Amino acid sequence: MPRIDYPSLIQELIRQLRRMPGIGPRSAERIALWIVQRKEAHADQIAEAMIKTISGIRSCVRCGFFSEADQCAICSDPGRDAQSLCVVEQATDILSLERSGAFHGLYHSLGGRLSPLDHVGPEDLRIDSLVRRVKEDQLQEVIFALSLDVEGEATLSYLGDLLNLEGVSVTRIAQGLPAGSGLESADELTLTRAFNGRTVFRP
DSSP states (O other), X not given: OOOOOOOHHHHHHHHHHTTSTTOOHHHHHHHHHHHXXXXXXXXXXXXXXXXXXXXXXXXXXXXXXXXXXXXXXXXXXXXXXXXXXXXXSSHHHHHHHHHHTOOOEEEEEXXXXXXXXXXXXXXXXXXXXXHHHHHHTTOSEEEEOOOSSHHHHHHHHHHHHHHHTTTOEEEEOOSOSOTTOOGGGSOHHHHHHHHHTOEEOOO
């Protein structure tokens, strides 16, 4: 006898849900059935919100954070400390620091980190725009908040050499984060202590 499975439309929905990070086969199946079986799921509203988000969200032209306009709310805020710039790997790291309340300056997301094994070089990151901001904005301090692993240290060393030539103070957050972890895995108190205990970076 042929094996009975879900109708092709449900199977396709499950396949698409499995493409999301952290969603395995069983989770995708449960979500798909929840959408199909429950009226309160409001699948049409979920789909509409996804489409609007995809078409309406862009990267801030200055820092790389999520925005609905050319510049995000952080870069557009005149109350921020415009002479301090915190460099992070990903746009999501900015939100981790904002939630900690430890930093009140501006940010710059690199869009990743140097990783020769993954064929990620300086030209693949937002390094040119970082150097340009340092030159044009007359920054007093650039703070690095990068992962404490081999790639993060390599990225920090490379950028430290570049920025020291510009005469700006280069610091890094204190190493209160677990080795090999990113900002998203740290709690607010750890981030605050790491920020307050930042040290001068010497390549």
